[in-house]
Amino acid sequence: MSGKKSLGRFLTENAVVILFLLITIAAIPSSGLSIQYILQEMITRLGRNTFLVLALILPIYAGMGLNFGMTLGAMSGQLGLILAINFNVGGVEGLAFAALLGTPVSVLMGYICGSVLNKAKGREMVTGYMLAFFINGIYQLVILYMMGAIFPIRSPAILLSRGYGIRNTLNLEGVRQSLDNLLMLRLGGYALPLATFIVIAVLCAFVIWFKKTKLGQDMRAVGHDMTVAESAGVPVDRTRIIAIIISTVLACYGQIIFLQNMGNMATYNAHDQTSFFAVAAILVGGASVKKASIPNVFIGVILLHVLFVVTPRAGQNLFGSAMIGEYFRQFIGYGVIALSLVLYAWRARKDALRAREGLRRASIAAAPEGAAK
C-alpha cells in the first residue's frame, strides 16, 4: 500500500516533467527531424537560455516565487547592448561593455522591484508581472523618445529616420555570437560554444556556493518562515531585496547572452517574453513556486526547447500548417505555467494537510497565547 502511495506521490510531484517527456517523445518522430539536428539545436539553445533561467533560482529560494520582475533585468541588458552598439564596441568587449553598463541599471531596477515586492508579500508573482508592464512603459519612453533627443546618440544608423528614437530592430552585427565563437569546440559534427557553457558553469558554481553563505542561509530562513526569521533578527526585507537584485542582475547578463546568440534584437519587445519563457522552462523542469534546483533548470530548458523545435515541424507534417505548431508553442508556454501553478496549489493543499497532521502529532498542546506575535 505504501509503495503505491509513494509511486503516486512521485507521479504527482513530477507530473509536469513526465507529461512533457511524453509529449516530446510522441512529437519527435512525426516531426521527421534527425536526432543530430535536434541535438545541435539543444546545444545552441542551452547556451542561449540557461543563464536566464538560472536567474530565477534565488528568489524562489527566498520564498518569493517566480520572479516575473526579471524582465526589468532583461531591459537593462538591452539598454547596455544599445549603448555598446552606439559606441561601436564590438566582440566580447562589446558584451562586457553592455554588461558593465547594464549592471548599475539592473541593480537599481532590482532594488525598486524588491522594495515593491516587499509591500506585496504573498503576492509577489502577480506584482512582479504588473511591475514589468509598468517599467516597460518607462523603457519605451526612454528608448523611443529620449534617445537621440535628450541623450545624444552617436551612431545615426540605429536611430529612426525622424532623428530620435531607436530603430525597431537592431542588428547586433558587432557582437553577434561573439561569446559563442570565442571558444567554439567542433566535435563530431556538433558545434559546442564552450565559452558560453563555461560562463553558465561559473554561474552554477556561484549559486551552489551562495547557498552555503550566511546570506544564502538567511534567504532560506526567510523563504521558510518570515516571522520566525524576523524574530531571530534576520533583516527580512533587506534579504528579499538582495535576492531580487541578484536575480535582476543575472537576468541582465542572461539577456545579453541570449541576444548575442540571436544576433539581432527587437528593440521594443525582445524582453516581453523573457520572464515568460524562463518561468515556463523552470516549471517544465519540475520546479515549483517554492522549490527549484539547478537540475530543474537544465531539464526544463531541454524539454521545453525540444518541444519548441519539433512542434512546428510536427504541425506542418500532421496538419499541413506550421502555424499550428506556432500556436501550439504559445499554448504550451501558457499552459505549462497554468498547469504547474494549479498542480502546485493542489499539491500545497495536500502538503498542508500532511503538515497539519504533523503539527497535530507534534503538539499535545495548550492553546496559543493569542496575540503573542
Next chain:
Amino acid sequence: MGQQGPILSVEHVSKEFYGNVVLNDVCFELKAGEILGLVGENGAGKTTLMRILFGMPVIAETGGYKGRICLDGQEVRFSSPFDALDSGIGMVHQEFSLIPGFTTTENIVLNRESMRPSILNDVFGDRMSVLDRPDMRKRAEAAIAKLGVKLDPDLLISEMPVGHKQFTEIAREITRTKTRILVLDEPTAVLTESEAEVLLAALRNIAKLGIAIIFISHRLREVVDVADRVVVLRDGLAIKDLPVAGVSVRDIASWMVGRTVAADAVAGGEGREFGDELLKVEGLWVDMPGETVRDVSFSVRKGEILGFGGLAGQGKLGIPNGIMGLYPAGGSVGLRGKGVPLDSPRAALEAGMAFVSEDRRGVGLLLDESLDWNIAFTAMQVQGAYLRPILGGLFKIRDEAGMRKLTEEYVGALDIKCTSPKQKAKELSGGNQQKICLAKAFAVKPDLLFVSEPTRGIDVGAKKLVLDTLHRYNREYGTTIVMVSSELEELRAICDRIAIVDEGRIAGILPPTAELPEFGLLMSGLAARNAREAVNA
C-alpha cells in the same frame, strides 16, 4: 548565592487593557541562578507580565504599562524583543518560533551561525561569509549537552516530537552568550510527564550556570519541585512572594483561587443505568505518530461516560483522533448501528459526534474573531444552527441574540474571563482560549462527545468547573462522553468506566472505584505481560 543584589527587579508594575486592569502594582525580584515559579489562575496576568518584561509590541500598542523594570538596578524600557534579548533576557514562547524545514542545529544557531570569511567579504560584507557547519553543529551539541537531554542535531524540526521542539527552543536561548534571565511560559503544558521531568532537570542545570529562570506552570507539583521561590498572582495582584521550602501544592492552590480548594468532589460511577449501545468500535487501528493504536474494540452505551487513560505514547490519544478522521485509521466504527466512515471529519461531525482535540492549536480558534462567533461556529457550519431565515428563506442571517445568549451561558458555566462576548479570541489568556474550545464542542450539542485532555493548561480552580460542566451535560442532556486524559484522578472523578490503553491495545477496563494499584498494574503493562507469559507457559 544570596549575598549579591537582584539582577531583575519588577517595581510597581501595572497594566490595563482598555480599562480592564490586568496587573496591579506587581513587585518582585530575581537573583542570578534563582528559579522563580510564577503561578496564578487563567487570566491572572502571568503572560501579560512576561510580555512587558520582554518588550513585546502588543504592550505598547495597547497603551504601555506603569511602573519600572530594572536590570542590575538600572531602569529599562524595551521597545522591542530585540532590546530585551540584547539585555540578556531570553524567552521561550508557547507557539514555537522555530523553522520547521530547518534542522535542530540550524534552529539553535539561527542568525548566529558560525562563519568563515570569504573573498567577497571585503566587497559585500559579512553576509557573504561561508557557514561553518561543523562548528555550528559543535555549538548546538554543546547547548544540548548543557541541557542534559538527547536531541539529534541533524533532525528536521518538522519531524520531531513536540518535547524536542521545546528543548530546541531552550537550547537556542542559552546559546546566546548574554542570556542571564530565561522566561518559560507554560513550557510543560505540551510535554508528557516524563518529558517534563527531563525539562525540570534541564532547568536546574541551567540555573547552576548562573542563569535566572522565571517558570510559569499550572502543574503546581512542578513549581514546588523546581522553583526556589514562588510568586502567586491573583486578579493582577502579587499576593504572595515566598521561598518554596515548606510550601505545599495545596497551599499554593488556595492562594491562587483565594479559597481552600476542595479535593475533587464529583463522584463518578454510582452504578447508573444506561440506554442502548451508542458507539461500537471494532478492530480500530490508527496511524497517529507517537500515539499508534493497534487493535482496539469497545462499545459505549447511551448516557455513559467512558474514560481512556494510560501512559503517554501508548495510544490513548489516537483513539478519538482516528474515529474523528484526523489520522489514517481502519477498523469499523458504528454509531447507533450505522457505519461511520473513518476518513472524514465532516461525516463524523454530521453523524452527531464532536471532538475537543488535545491540540487546540491545530483544530483551533478563529483568533481574530469574536468569542460568540467562535463558540457558535461549528454548530452553524454543521447544523445550520444560529442562522435565521429572512425574506422568506431567501437568505439566512446570523442569529446574533441567540449567539450572545449561548456565549453568556458558557462564559458563566466555565468561568471564562472576558470583557464581553464580542471580545476577540486572541485577547483571551491561554487557558481561557481553551475553555472556548470546550464551549464550541458543547454548543454542537452532540450525541457523542470526545474530549481529549480537557484540563491541560487550565488552572486548579477551573479544572473542577470543566469537569463539572462535562458531568452536568452528561446528566442534563444525556450526552454520551468519551474522555481521554493522562490524569487518572480526573478520569476517576467523572467516568463510569475507565479503559487503560497500553501498547496500542486496551489492557483492561475498570470501574472508577477500583483501587489505584489496579490501574497502575494495567498501565505498567504488567497485566498484559503476565497474561502473555501464562499463555506461553
